[in-house]
Amino acid sequence: MGRDPQVNREHRPDKQFWNDIYVRSSVRAAAYDSWLDKYSGELEHTRTTPVLDLGCGxxxxxxxxxxxxxxxxxxxxxxxxLRCVRTIVPAVDTLLLDLREPLPFPDESAQLAIADLSLHYFPWEQTKQIVSEIRRVLKPRGVLLCRVNSTKDVEYGAGQGELLEPGYFLWEGQRKRFFDGATLEELFQDWQVSRMEEQVLHRYGKPKWVWELCAYTKK
Structure with a gap:
C-alpha cells in the first residue's frame, strides 16, 4: 500500500500511489463478486444501522x-x-479516514463492518490495533466480514521481496502482509470466529489466494 524506495518500519503508505490507481478507474471498475451472498442473515440486522465499508476502494x-x-x-x-464510489453510488455516505488512526465512530455504534482486502498492508502491532478499533465500534455480537492475503498468494508477492517482519514483505514497492491460519487465529483470539476459509479470487487476471473470515464480537 504505497510505493517507497526506502524501507521504513513505521509504514506511511503513499496516498498518491492509490489516488493514481483510482484516477484511472471508471464506473466499469466496480464489479463485485458474490462473497457477501452467504452472509444475508448477518446483513439483515443492518437495515437500520449503516455498514462500515472500511477500505472501500x-x-x-x-x-x-x-x-x-x-x-x-x-x-x-x-x-x-471515494470519488469513484460517489460516481457509482451518488447517494452513499463517504468518509475519508486512515485505518491506522482511531476510527471516528462511537463505541458499540455499528452492527457490521467489512474490510475487504484492506487489513493486510500494516506491521503486526498496527494490524492488531486496527482490529481492536473495529471491535470497539461494533455492537455486542457485531460482525466483521473480511478478506486478507494468504501465504499462498505467490502471484501477488507472498514470500517474495524483503522480509520486514514475519509474514510482512516489501515487494515491488508495496508492503504486504500474508496470513496463514495460525496467524489469523491469533489476530482474532478475542473474537468468536464462525468462518475462516482459504480460497481463490477470480476478480483479477491472475489467481489470488485469500482468507475469508466472519467474526463476531464477544461483548
Whole structure:
C-alpha cells in the first residue's frame, strides 16, 4: 500500500500511489463478486444501522450493499477512491479516514463492518490495533466480514521481496502482509470466529489466494 524506495518500519503508505490507481478507474471498475451472498442473515440486522465499508476502494462492496437496500458508510484514505464510489453510488455516505488512526465512530455504534482486502498492508502491532478499533465500534455480537492475503498468494508477492517482519514483505514497492491460519487465529483470539476459509479470487487476471473470515464480537 504505497510505493517507497526506502524501507521504513513505521509504514506511511503513499496516498498518491492509490489516488493514481483510482484516477484511472471508471464506473466499469466496480464489479463485485458474490462473497457477501452467504452472509444475508448477518446483513439483515443492518437495515437500520449503516455498514462500515472500511477500505472501500472503488466501491465494489458498497455497490453490492446499496443495490440491496443496505445503508453504507464507504470509508477510504484515498480521495480518488471515494470519488469513484460517489460516481457509482451518488447517494452513499463517504468518509475519508486512515485505518491506522482511531476510527471516528462511537463505541458499540455499528452492527457490521467489512474490510475487504484492506487489513493486510500494516506491521503486526498496527494490524492488531486496527482490529481492536473495529471491535470497539461494533455492537455486542457485531460482525466483521473480511478478506486478507494468504501465504499462498505467490502471484501477488507472498514470500517474495524483503522480509520486514514475519509474514510482512516489501515487494515491488508495496508492503504486504500474508496470513496463514495460525496467524489469523491469533489476530482474532478475542473474537468468536464462525468462518475462516482459504480460497481463490477470480476478480483479477491472475489467481489470488485469500482468507475469508466472519467474526463476531464477544461483548
Amino acid at each position: 472503488a466501491g465494489n462492496n458498497t455497490l453490492y450493499l446499496s443495490e440491496r437496500g443496505f445503508p453504507v458508510i464507504a470509508c477510504d484514505f484515498s480521495e480518488e477512491a
